[in-house]
Amino acid sequence: MTEALLTEIRAALRGPVLTREPMSRHTTWRIGGPADLFLCPADRDDLRLALGLLRREKIPWQVIGKGSNLLVADGGIRGAVIELSSLARLDFSAAPMVRAEAGVRLMSLIRESCRRGLGGLEQMAGIPGTLGGAVVMNAGAGFQYIGRLVRTLVLAGADGEEHWTAEQVRFAYRTTSLPADRVVVAAELKLVPADAEGLQEEIRQRLLLRRRSQGVGRPNAGSVFKNPPGQQAWKLIDRAGLRGAVVGGAQVSERHSNFIVNNGGASAADVIDLMAQIQDRVYRQSGIALEPEVRIAGEV
Template identity: 40%
Template sequence: MKELTNKLIAMNIGAVKENEPLANHTTIKIGGPADILVEPSSAENLKKTMEVTLESGVKWTAIGRGSNLLVSDKGIEGVVIKLGTGLNHVATEGTTVTADGGVSLVSLAMSISRQGLSGMEFAGGIPGSVGGAVFMNAGAHGSDISNILEKALILFEDGKIEWLSKDEMKFSYRTSVLQKERPGIVIQAVFKLREGEKEKIVAEIQRNKDYRKETQPWNYPCAGSIFRNPLPDYAGNLVEKAGLKGHSIGGAKISEMHGNFIVNAGAATAEDVLALIQHVKDTVLASYGVRMETEVEIIGR
């Protein structure tokens, strides 16, 4: 692994760190070390990182801003590729917006709203990156990424780069083709929006941001929604009805503000969170016959 680290550093592709604690890179502040963490400084250097990693026969994992992510206490084997400052460019042409995978979704939603472009109001308050949002078809307030995405540029695990249309992304509720069928990294996304009244758009985004602040515990380290909504019901509602709000295991605690959030109340481990997730699953199944499925991505050793 040291040889690969030295090779990546010599290539000058961006920041390269060994045994980097991933708790420093997740919103829930949990996660053991990455053997190697690379933050490529450009899309070209992202491709080079992938090529060298594949040539070395080493596993790779991609992360963005670390929301919706629970990393094992034992960390992640191989190379962790973080999309950040090197892939944060945005271009607007008419009603078409092209954004790199590392762009903050909230920042993008706010900036295009000020240009009088409508369609991304639902993203006001959704943490994470454009790449992560496309990967999992992030959504809220009755809309999601599939409603506005035109196409996405994907770097696949074999090193090939390809544009996928909205249909080829095979979007469904909080899923896309990238999650299991064709693993890859979102380099860039092209969104088709529409012209609107700037004041109304900005006001709606602000309302959505305020709603998140008022109803979700972002003042604590957390990973966002833990469970998918078992429609027509809602995960948070089932957790609350089961009397689980405030229940804790170790340093992990179900938020008293929102039943579908687990917060790091102090020195929580991934094992604490996983145990709490299982307790919720068992309790809700026994009480209501509903099988809860996780929305948070659980990765690592």
């Protein structure tokens, strides 16, 4: 990218524009090489301008939430990464419908909804991502998943914003049919009136449960593999004798064998190697092909 183009982008956008930004600063695994361009639009207008410029210059882009389900390769990301933490508006004026922008932290949305006596999200307490990431991943826990609550979505592309209804999207286990060339900008969720005290107690219980089962004490990205139908990935990994297995700085957690932790200095290559070993050993042991839940981005 030329200096002139960078100057133009910086002049056009109000939010920060960074170059060679280490993605290890933006992923919960604390792993990932640099993104050529890292854009933090100040608001939806800024996002529209950014997408227009990126299209004009044919620069590929991708969005990041809290990077809690993301492995960025060591070579980093060619093109732009768009970070949406400034899109953080939350509107309860039409309760039990809630309108939230994509950069809102899921945990803030859960706490605020429950405080107002609006249920539907409380079992997801402890999921560390943003609302946008949760919608794209169809995040869920217990008997709840976000796709069930979504009524409408605002998506942005290079031609501006579009309004979609939930019926236009297929929400499945940790995936959706949302197109990769759109940014989830906002969502409208239909929550359910319930007792505020009860909901807040449920949050406390869920967080306690997570600390007990997932308190792995090191940077991680949650469950690495999806649970195959009728199976639990952690049990298959355990049975294959891989609890505690190490590649470089990456290790299968001793506490939760579907988590891979960064013991310090782990590279994305370490994690990818360990994931491949897990898939291979589990397949040979049980005949089941584990499918990654984490998304892998960037250049190896």
